[in-house]
Amino acid sequence: MIVLCQNYIYEHLYEDIPLDTLAELVDLHPSYLSRLFKKETGMTISCFILSEKVEEAKNLLTFSKLSLSDICARLNFFDQSHFTKSFSKLTGETPMKYRAKYGQ
Numbered sequence: 001m002i003v004l005c006q007n008y009i010y011e012h013l014y015e016d017i018p019l020d021t022l023a024e025l026v027d028l029h030p031s032y033l034s035r036l037f038k039k040e041t042g043m044t045i046s047c048f049i050l051s052e053k054v055e056e057a058k059n060l061l062t063f064s065k066l067s068l069s070d071i072c073a074r075l076n077f078f079d080q081s082h083f084t085k086s087f088s089k090l091t092g093e094t095p096m097k098y099r100a101k102y103g104q
Helices: 001-009 018-027 030-041 045-063 068-074 080-091 093-100
Strands: none
Touching: 001 018, 001 068, 001 093, 018 030, 018 068, 030 045, 045 068, 045 080, 045 093, 068 080, 068 093, 080 093
């Protein structure tokens, strides 16, 4: 069940992914799915989604010329500030520094 949720997340990174949608997918109550997901993966569903979105952002920063605002919008971050804070928290550097280091 958890793998099914993870696959759904990978396939829908560019969309909003509500907990209710994942719960319906595996026919579980949202709070039970949350507990089960954390138990099996060691992270909450929202942390997993954020982590995967940041990984995708790293790819976009490295291999595309998209602006930060475009990347932020495509990956459904609340705003560019939220994107930068989340990215920095998970990678230890800002998106601009990451692009300067690894981008084309």
